[in-house]
Amino acid sequence: MVKQPDKQELLDFGYQAPATPWLDTPVDFRPGTYCHGAKGKNLEAVGFPNARDWSPAEDDWKLPDEWQNTVIEGIADRMKKYRSFRLFMDVCVRCGACADKCHFYIASGDPKNMPVLRAELLRSVYRRNFTTSGKLFGKLAGARDLSEDVLKEWWYYFFQCTECRRCSVFCPYGIDQAEITMMGRELLNLLGLNTDWISGPVANCYMKGNHVGLEPQTILGNVEFLMEDIETVCGKHIEPSFNRKGAEVLFVVPSGDLYAEPGTFAFMGYVMLLEQLGLDYTLSTYASEGGNFGLFTSNEMAKRLNSKIYAEARRLGVKWILGGECGHMWRVINQYMDTWNGPADFLEVPVSPITGSKFENASSTKMVHIAEFTADLIYHDKIKLDKSRNDHLIVTYHDSCNTARGMGLMDEPRYIMNKVCNNFFEMPEETIRERTFCCGAGSGLNAGENMELRLRGGLPRANAVRYVQERHGVNVLANICAVDRAALPAVMDYWVPGVAVMGLHELVGNALVMDGESVRHLDMRGEELPRPMVQEESVTLAVDSQPVAEAAPSDLATVTGEGEKGAGKAVTDA
Amino acid sequence: MKIGLPLLAVVALAALAWLGCEYLRLQVLFGVVLPYLALLLFLVGFVYRVVLWGRSAVPFNITTTCGQQKSLPWVKHDRLENPSSTTGAIGRMILEVLLFRSLFRNLRTEKRGARISFGSAKWLWLGGLVFHWSLLVVLLRHLRLFLEPVPVVISGIGAVDGMFQIGVPVLFLTDITILAALAFLFARRVLAPRIRYLSLPADYFPLLLLLGVVISGILMRYAFKVDMLQVKEMMLGLASLHPQLSMSAGSALYVHIFLVSVLFAYFPWSKLMHAGGIFLSPTRNMPNNSRQVRHINPWNYPVQVHSYVEYEDEYREKMRKVGLPLDKEG
Numbered sequence: 001m002v003k004q005p006d007k008q009e010l011l012d013f014g015y016q017a018p019a020t021p022w023l024d025t026p027v028d029f030r031p032g033t034y035c036h037g038a039k040g041k042n043l044e045a046v047g048f049p050n051a052r053d054w055s056p057a058e059d060d061w062k063l064p065d066e067w068q069n070t071v072i073e074g075i076a077d078r079m080k081k082y083r084s085f086r087l088f089m090d091v092c093v094r095c096g097a098c099a100d101k102c103h104f105y106i107a108s109g110d111p112k113n114m115p116v117l118r119a120e121l122l123r124s125v126y127r128r129n130f131t132t133s134g135k136l137f138g139k140l141a142g143a144r145d146l147s148e149d150v151l152k153e154w155w156y157y158f159f160q161c162t163e164c165r166r167c168s169v170f171c172p173y174g175i176d177q178a179e180i181t182m183m184g185r186e187l188l189n190l191l192g193l194n195t196d197w198i199s200g201p202v203a204n205c206y207m208k209g210n211h212v213g214l215e216p217q218t219i220l221g222n223v224e225f226l227m228e229d230i231e232t233v234c235g236k237h238i239e240p241s242f243n244r245k246g247a248e249v250l251f252v253v254p255s256g257d258l259y260a261e262p263g264t265f266a267f268m269g270y271v272m273l274l275e276q277l278g279l280d281y282t283l284s285t286y287a288s289e290g291g292n293f294g295l296f297t298s299n300e301m302a303k304r305l306n307s308k309i310y311a312e313a314r315r316l317g318v319k320w321i322l323g324g325e326c327g328h329m330w331r332v333i334n335q336y337m338d339t340w341n342g343p344a345d346f347l348e349v350p351v352s353p354i355t356g357s358k359f360e361n362a363s364s365t366k367m368v369h370i371a372e373f374t375a376d377l378i379y380h381d382k383i384k385l386d387k388s389r390n391d392h393l394i395v396t397y398h399d400s401c402n403t404a405r406g407m408g409l410m411d412e413p414r415y416i417m418n419k420v421c422n423n424f425f426e427m428p429e430e431t432i433r434e435r436t437f438c439c440g441a442g443s444g445l446n447a448g449e450n451m452e453l454r455l456r457g458g459l460p461r462a463n464a465v466r467y468v469q470e471r472h473g474v475n476v477l478a479n480i481c482a483v484d485r486a487a488l489p490a491v492m493d494y495w496v497p498g499v500a501v502m503g504l505h506e507l508v509g510n511a512l513v514m515d516g517e518s519v520r521h522l523d524m525r526g527e528e529l530p531r532p533m534v535q536e537e538s539v540t541l542a543v544d545s546q547p548v549a550e551a552a553p554s555d556l557a558t559v560t561g562e563g564e565k566g567a568g569k570a571v572t573d574a
Numbered sequence: 575m576k577i578g579l580p581l582l583a584v585v586a587l588a589a590l591a592w593l594g595c596e597y598l599r600l601q602v603l604f605g606v607v608l609p610y611l612a613l614l615l616f617l618v619g620f621v622y623r624v625v626l627w628g629r630s631a632v633p634f635n636i637t638t639t640c641g642q643q644k645s646l647p648w649v650k651h652d653r654l655e656n657p658s659s660t661t662g663a664i665g666r667m668i669l670e671v672l673l674f675r676s677l678f679r680n681l682r683t684e685k686r687g688a689r690i691s692f693g694s695a696k697w698l699w700l701g702g703l704v705f706h707w708s709l710l711v712v713l714l715r716h717l718r719l720f721l722e723p724v725p726v727v728i729s730g731i732g733a734v735d736g737m738f739q740i741g742v743p744v745l746f747l748t749d750i751t752i753l754a755a756l757a758f759l760f761a762r763r764v765l766a767p768r769i770r771y772l773s774l775p776a777d778y779f780p781l782l783l784l785l786g787v788v789i790s791g792i793l794m795r796y797a798f799k800v801d802m803l804q805v806k807e808m809m810l811g812l813a814s815l816h817p818q819l820s821m822s823a824g825s826a827l828y829v830h831i832f833l834v835s836v837l838f839a840y841f842p843w844s845k846l847m848h849a850g851g852i853f854l855s856p857t858r859n860m861p862n863n864s865r866q867v868r869h870i871n872p873w874n875y876p877v878q879v880h881s882y883v884e885y886e887d888e889y890r891e892k893m894r895k896v897g898l899p900l901d902k903e904g
Contacts, residue, residue: 009689010859011688017771046746047878081873082869083630084856090623094777097676097698106690117772133776133843140579142774155636168638172670172677172702173848176638195897205887206880217896243898285898299633300877307879315882315901333634359659361645366864372645381650399660406636408643408656408862415649430692431680434640465692489582 004494005032005452008557010459013109023124025161027153028057030329032452034156035445037061043063043192045203046301050192056155059146067191068146074187079130080144083180091127091173094118098167098177103438104160109458113166115177118157125150155193158184159455162442163296163328163399181443183473186298194297197447201293205216205305209288216242216285222285223267226479230268232526233477233509235518240283243316247282248353250313253324254290256366257503263485265524266325268505269512270370273505274482276383276514277354281322286314290329290543291482295336296444303340306332309367320350321367325503327400327481328442331371334407338365355380370404373478374508375412378419384513389420389520393476393528395507397426398461398488399436400481409436411506413480420511425472431464436484452492458491466496478502501565577764580779584786584833591832595825604828604835606817612835615755619842624850633871635864640676662879669858671852672705680727708748709737709870715746719802720807741796748859751790756785780837780846794826863882 018025034056050064066072079086098115100106105113112118119140124188127134127143134143144150163178188194189356201211214222221243227238238390241247253270257263287308294302313321323333347366350359357376359368369445377383399415403409410433417424429435440457468474477488477499487500491497509524523529594600640830641652657663669675682695715732718724736744760781763773794800804820805827813816843849851861886893886901893900 008689015683015685016598020699022771056752079630081631081633083627083632083854084636086630087829087856089628089849089855090627091845091848091855093848094769094772094774095677095698095702096766096772097680099772102679106685111768111771114768116770120772129844131843141775143580168857169640170676170679170681172674173852174638174670174676174855176636176857177697179636179857208886215892216898217892220898233665242895245899249636286885287892303877304877308878308882311879311882322607331863332861335637335864338634338864339634339874342868357646359645359707361643361863364863364868375648375649379646405640408639408641408652409645411649412645428692435679446878461631463688547629 007494009260009450010456015109018111021412023139023142025112025300026149027112027156029152029156030452031057031449032451033160033450035159035447036193036452037199037428038194038196040201042196042199043194043202044326045306046206046457048192048194048199048295048301049190052192056152056193056467061152061189061193063148063151065153067097070190071125071146071151071187074190075183077127077130078183078186080119080178082183084176088119088175089123089130089181092119092123094120095172097170097172099168099174101170103162103164103166103440103460104453107440109482110151113160114341115161115171115175119175119177121150121154122158122180126569134171134208150192151188151193154184155188155339158188158193159445162344162401162440162445162457163440164438164442165405166401166435166438168408170373178443182221182295185296189297189301190349191376195447197247198293198296198444201444202297202305203237205293206288209286209308209544210256210258211289211291211293213253214259218260219288226268226272229264229524229526233268233524234272234514234520236272236275236516236566238271238471240271240274241281242283242285244282247280247316248289248319249279249281249307250316250318251281251283251322251324252287252290252309253283254326254329255293256482256486258288260480260486262489262501262506262525263482263503265484265506265509267505267522269503269505269507270324272509272512272514273377273383274372276512277377277493279353282316282318284312284316289327290324290384292329292332293444295332296327302332302336306337307336307341310344313344313366314346316409319348320361320362321347322350322370322373323369325480325505327402327483327484328410329402329482330409331406333365333367337367352376354382369409369412371409371416371504373414374505375415380414384419384510384512385453385511387420387511389510389523389529390507391423392523393421393471393502393507394423394425394474394512395421395476395478395502396465396472396474397424397432398465398477398479398481398484399432400440400484401436401438401442401477403480404434404436408434409480413530415479416504416508417478423472425468425474427468428466431460436557437461437464438480439484439487440491442483446483446487454487455491455494458488459495461488463490465492465499469496469499472501476500476502476507478504478507480504576773576775577778579784580775581778585838586608587783588790588833591829592825594686595828599821600718601821601828603820605819606812606831608835609812609831612839616838616841618637619839620847620850622761623842623847624854627851627854631872632856632860633873635860635862635869636856637860637862638771639862643862658863658866659861663859663861668855670858674699674706676858698756701755701758705759708755711748712746717774719806722806722810729813742838743795743799743802745796749788749795753785753792756781756788760785765829774843780840780844782836783833783840786816787837789829790826790830790833794824794830798824800824800827845898 039056040052067491124144133141168176204213221549257267294305349363488501639656641655644651644658652879677699682693735746
């Protein structure tokens with residue numbers, strides 16, 4: 001187990017400016033704040049340059065010869081390819097609006113975590129090599145040479161950015177640090193400088209189809225296990241199909257949902273819902289990863305990994321694709337997939353066979369988010385829900401960075417939430433929707449060795465959860481992101497104990513009334529429900545909205561007893 | 575040094591023009607040659623920079639979405655914060671350029687012990703907005719010196735700007751607001767420790783230069799009482815490419831003209847180009863519709879992939895054992 005840092009020590013910081021100017025402050029590689037270096041074999045597996053084992057803690061990073069030239073040429077090349085990059089190097093006025101918007105800055109006070117300064121780390125080298133003033137005036141113009149120390153500083157801070165884009169929301173020119181971090185990481189990858197926790201999963205995704213490297217038989221075994229759990233919960237035996245040709249829909253989920261709690265509970269929810277609907281769908285062991293770790297290395301790698309989804313849809317001859325709950329997976333699908341690997345003209349514009357709704361917004365990618373799909377079902381009254389089965393849960397909702405700021409999927413999950421549970425409370429408005437805070441571990445930072453960094457990064461989110469925990473007794477943090485489900489439990493346990501992390505479709509699975517199901521005594525986690533939910537009775541309950549369970553069944557439930565319910569706003573609620 | 579050097583530079587520039595005109599009688603240089611040169615640099619530089627940006631590709635649709643996407647017909651779509659069409663994106667850009675929408679969102683983050691809280695922080699937005707709008711009015715107002723007859727719109731702007739009729743010559747409101755806004759922006763950079771920490775000389779210089787322009791303009795009008803008729807004659811000459819010099823107009827005028835010239839010449843090579851850059855910002859000027867309309871990357875190239883055929887070859891036996899369908903039985 002990773003050693004947990006001391007809370008007081010972690011909180012011992014302020015936002016005052018340090019004594020030495022940032023250009024003169026060397027980077028301090030403090031253990032707990034950075035990841036292990038990439039392993040040679042994983043870089044080799046995908047053909048990345050300078051494949052070798054190396055450690056960031058050592059002085060010698062085993063850089064290739066002429067590495068400075070590689071980087072400078074890499075910058076020049078990317079400035080031609082990405083207007084965003086060239087523009088964002090040029091137009092920043094250093095107004096400081098972004099400075100205190102980054103979760104890492106808010107929770108560390110390290111000035112180089114202000115998005116503006118993190119960008120300046122790269123801008124200073126850009127100025128030195130590509131601008132007249134930088135060439136002439138050097139430091140006076142904020143320019144500096146690319147030295148090994150500067151490179152190490154890049155590595156340290158570009159792997160302290162989760163590409164969450166919160167800064168971009170506040171920037172008057174829309175400068176997006178995620179874009180700069182992505183460029184910075186591309187440059188570092190030219191020298192074989194990535195982290196173990198990213199390059200390992202990349203190699204796994206490439207060779208085996210998913211980031212933990214589950215082989216086909218293991219995926220099937222895991223899913224069989226989960227199906228047994230479903231049978232225990234609702235008495236239904238379900239056998240989802242894999243790699244089945246001729247299915248109407250290919251369903252792609254983040255692979256975390258296949259093997260690790262609490263993602264597996266969300267997976268059970270998806271499967272129960274699709275079974276109840278009788279949707280003709282199949283999963284794939286080849287395209288068994290919705291997430292895309294390539295995105296954290298280079299554009300090309302991301303495209304190589306993403307190609308599997310369309311390739312598999314074509315091979316299986318499905319009509320359209322349904323996607324599970326995942327954050328950066330959806331940034332990729334919404335903003336990159338069609339451009340990289342489209343056009344998907346071998347697919348049809350997605351139509352829900354249950355409601356007949358045509359998903360015009362996905363008419364080119366042909367891929368629908370499961371929250372859109374489920375919201376449409378509920379809106380058309382196609383599924384029976386018993387909200388009261390979630391009465392032991394007092395829920396708040398965490399927008400994932402990517403679905404909020406790289407897509408705008410905000411009200412569909414809230415609509416569902418209001419239909420599947422009675423106790424839904426929003427966190428303060430500065431911390432949700434487009435202003436949502438990162439879990440602290442996105443973009444490949446969810447390793448163990450950087451736990452201090454993750455706990456810091458998660459503090460702003462945890463702080464907002466504590467707010468609703470104190471006011472409303474919130475005990476569940478719902479979300480639609482696999483990294484959230486992997487990263488936030490540790491953050492919650494550390495900062496706000498007593499809050500469970502749950503995928504949206506776990507809540508749906510709890511509430512879903514299935515044909516021929518047995519009386520539910522257990523929720524999706526196999527925990528005792530407050531009292532048996534006999535079907536007839538439960539339908540009435542949902543209408544009456546009885547007070548929240550009198551007898552708190554588990555240590556999770558801390559009920560306020562105010563009978564205040566569903567205060568969360570539902571803009572779309574008809 | 576970060577502040578001292580830019581300050582010294584601006585003072586030296588002003589002194590240079592003063593001395594040059596007062597003692598060396600270099601009015602031709604400061605009143606004709608340099609203004610033309612500065613304008614040329616400005617135009618060429620501005621176009622060069624925009625063309626350079628424009629020549630870089632926009633490979634992906636990377637809109638930063640700040641509101642609800644357009645999805646199901648009954649879900650309320652936020653057309654301006656998450657535009658799905660070009661019209662929406664134009665609307666978003668108008669809000670951004672004219673009202674500084676994103677800056678209006680600004681928050682102040684505070685930490686008390688283990689608690690983090692957020693407060694309103696609209697001062698930067700207000701200071702920035704007042705400065706930019708004042709600058710626009712001041713620029714438009716100055717057109718009266720370059721045009722004859724003066725268009726009604728321009729004289730109207732001048733009339734409204736001077737509507738309080740205080741003093742002779744009439745005091746313009748924007749003279750006060752631009753000075754106040756610049757002073758605020760400068761003070762913020764100097765006094766807020768965090769902003770001071772991340773500021774470069776290149777951040778202080780344009781602020782001080784603008785202050786120099788404004789102060790010299792105000793001084794020549796209200797303190798030195800430069801003869802505006804002479805100024806107008808001179809400006810009309812410049813505008814019609816038949817420059818006429820007024821040797822008696824007073825050196826204050828030339829200080830003002832010179833600082834404006836420096837500003838124009840400096841503009842395209844500095845962060846002031848944000849004025850042109852904002853229109854090209856891909857996170858703000860693109861509609862978020864890339865699931866509906868395929869965005870084309872001009873340099874998209876084929877990549878090496880790990881195909882299903884290879885995958886099945888590697889796992890065929892294992893797949894067969896668990897009953898997964900196979901493409902090839904072999």
